[in-house]
Amino acid sequence: MNKAAEVWVREVGMRDGLQGLDAFMPTAEKIAWCVAEAAAGVREIEVCSFAPPKLIAQFADAAEVAAAARAIPSLTVSALVPNAKGAERALEAGVDQITYVVSASESHNRANVRRSRQASIDEFAPIAALVKGREATRRPLLSVGVATAFGCAIEGRVAEAEVCALAAHFAAAGAHQIALADTVGYADPAAVRRLFKAVAGQVGAERLSAHFHDTRGLGLANVLAALDVGVRRFDGSLGGLGGCPFAPGATGNIVTEDLVFMLESMGLATGVDLPALVAVRAILARSLPGVALHGAVAKAGIPKGMERWRG
Amino acid sequence: MNKAAEVWVREVGMRDGLQGLDAFMPTAEKIAWCVAEAAAGVREIEVCSFAPPKLIAQFADAAEVAAAARAIPSLTVSALVPNAKGAERALEAGVDQITYVVSASESHNRANVRRSRQASIDEFAPIAALVKGREATRRPLLSVGVATAFGCAIEGRVAEAEVCALAAHFAAAGAHQIALADTVGYADPAAVRRLFKAVAGQVGAERLSAHFHDTRGLGLANVLAALDVGVRRFDGSLGGLGGCPFAPGATGNIVTEDLVFMLESMGLATGVDLPALVAVRAILARSLPGVALHGAVAKAGIPKGMERWRG
Numbered sequence: 175m176n177k178a179a180e181v182w183v184r185e186v187g188m189r190d191g192l193q194g195l196d197a198f199m200p201t202a203e204k205i206a207w208c209v210a211e212a213a214a215g216v217r218e219i220e221v222c223s224f225a226p227p228k229l230i231a232q233f234a235d236a237a238e239v240a241a242a243a244r245a246i247p248s249l250t251v252s253a254l255v256p257n258a259k260g261a262e263r264a265l266e267a268g269v270d271q272i273t274y275v276v277s278a279s280e281s282h283n284r285a286n287v288r289r290s291r292q293a294s295i296d297e298f299a300p301i302a303a304l305v306k307g308r309e310a311t312r313r314p315l316l317s318v319g320v321a322t323a324f325g326c327a328i329e330g331r332v333a334e335a336e337v338c339a340l341a342a343h344f345a346a347a348g349a350h351q352i353a354l355a356d357t358v359g360y361a362d363p364a365a366v367r368r369l370f371k372a373v374a375g376q377v378g379a380e381r382l383s384a385h386f387h388d389t390r391g392l393g394l395a396n397v398l399a400a401l402d403v404g405v406r407r408f409d410g411s412l413g414g415l416g417g418c419p420f421a422p423g424a425t426g427n428i429v430t431e432d433l434v435f436m437l438e439s440m441g442l443a444t445g446v447d448l449p450a451l452v453a454v455r456a457i458l459a460r461s462l463p464g465v466a467l468h469g470a471v472a473k474a475g476i477p478k479g480m481e482r483w484r485g
Numbered sequence: 486m487n488k489a490a491e492v493w494v495r496e497v498g499m500r501d502g503l504q505g506l507d508a509f510m511p512t513a514e515k516i517a518w519c520v521a522e523a524a525a526g527v528r529e530i531e532v533c534s535f536a537p538p539k540l541i542a543q544f545a546d547a548a549e550v551a552a553a554a555r556a557i558p559s560l561t562v563s564a565l566v567p568n569a570k571g572a573e574r575a576l577e578a579g580v581d582q583i584t585y586v587v588s589a590s591e592s593h594n595r596a597n598v599r600r601s602r603q604a605s606i607d608e609f610a611p612i613a614a615l616v617k618g619r620e621a622t623r624r625p626l627l628s629v630g631v632a633t634a635f636g637c638a639i640e641g642r643v644a645e646a647e648v649c650a651l652a653a654h655f656a657a658a659g660a661h662q663i664a665l666a667d668t669v670g671y672a673d674p675a676a677v678r679r680l681f682k683a684v685a686g687q688v689g690a691e692r693l694s695a696h697f698h699d700t701r702g703l704g705l706a707n708v709l710a711a712l713d714v715g716v717r718r719f720d721g722s723l724g725g726l727g728g729c730p731f732a733p734g735a736t737g738n739i740v741t742e743d744l745v746f747m748l749e750s751m752g753l754a755t756g757v758d759l760p761a762l763v764a765v766r767a768i769l770a771r772s773l774p775g776v777a778l779h780g781a782v783a784k785a786g787i788p789k790g791m792e793r794w795r796g
Binding site: 325326327328329330331358359360362363364365388389390391392394395397398399402425429432435436439440441469470471474477478479 | 636637638639640641642669670671673674675676699700701702703705706708709710713736740743746747750751752780781782785788789790
């Protein structure tokens, strides 16, 4: 499919999905996943985190995976960086997009990256400087993800004004994109509309993306709410890979296949071939035995009437 | 909780959930379910179908269950009737609401009730006459459910004009309420907004209710879409009980607990005590061993910050 995507779907399963697993996914399988999902039409994949390998062994092969991903034509290769050192590695690897994360909740930030929220905010300046120092033709997009933007399992509700202030700060400090992340499944459609509207007022809707989890079943309803206020960039995880360490059996990120199904059903083009995307699950099933794969469309099949997808 | 419900949640698991199961749920357990869910604040429960016991053994105890439900103060007791004979039995049982179902799709109607759609439409007249013949103080509400309103696993897409015409016909012929049912999980939020708006134009939004399945994961997004166009009555099934015979492992009706969670998170009052509702799942778990219970909130727990629900 060559039509322009009306909604931009980013796969984050290779990073957000894998980082919590004990099992190491073989490098060749990571690359196979990336190649197959790009071939299915997904335009952007967060392929790894440049976290210290000593901390997260899953990403010891980050540079190798990123190099393989860069060889895929027309794929936007994205990577998470936890600090300036990680950003240096990401720049060396030549990725197209770098994501840096700060939690709106002080407690979550400390639990997640073992430093204060202010220390995380301060760490952004050298990252932005590194990116800005790159010659323009090789400069990656820089995104800041505001984690726990809708609430925190430790602190509960998070003030919308805090999230707005953070977003405005990072936009002014060099972030090209701002992602609002419902890290622990606290968002509801009313909150999504309020917060995205408020933040769009600060930084512009075109810079925003939404990173929803389906922990409490509201993931796709939250996508709909965000669409309603102009958001056109969404993260998903193939098979809902990831789960949540605080909720056994609960899903993590919204399921990429179900996200694509909803968007395409509504007449919003994603550029993704849904049956081809669903088929990529087989790579996860064979290389991550015992890991639960979520997703309704994969179980129920493509509806009659979506003829272009029924072969 | 005594506040007026802003959104009316109807439990249909005792009918839609149970009718597809091989296992007979003991009558005492059905009654325990009904009592517990009413005590949790659910205002209306479809407690049975008055289908011929020879066809659906699960409902051989329909009159007994309905009688027990009627004894619960302030509960609206609802029952499905497949024909005029069933309506007679429902009237004898003294239920508060009667639901009759016709499929928008000819093929689905034949597969579901073994007669033509026109024959099903014609059967409504004697049912409406029976209800109208009842003295006003003991007259139940009469609802028509338009099944496969958003598409059909046999025929695919269903024309919106057909659904509008059916709704207008039944409203004129004595139906107090019209339910649009996404029987096989074909609805998407855009279609939901279009169709509910169109049908509301024919019969008024206040008569409408939505019966969504979560077969392809869009159930709650579809609820949000319906809310946006003024619908305030929704069906759900505790634990998503029901499944779909055409999609092993897929869920059936939307999960009542998750529906209540979404509505209350958005600030829409349902009158339901969520932890008490989640606790009712234990009755299903003990009396229907081996039957899968779905639901995200039951797995992930109530979020911090919804303090009234955290004891």
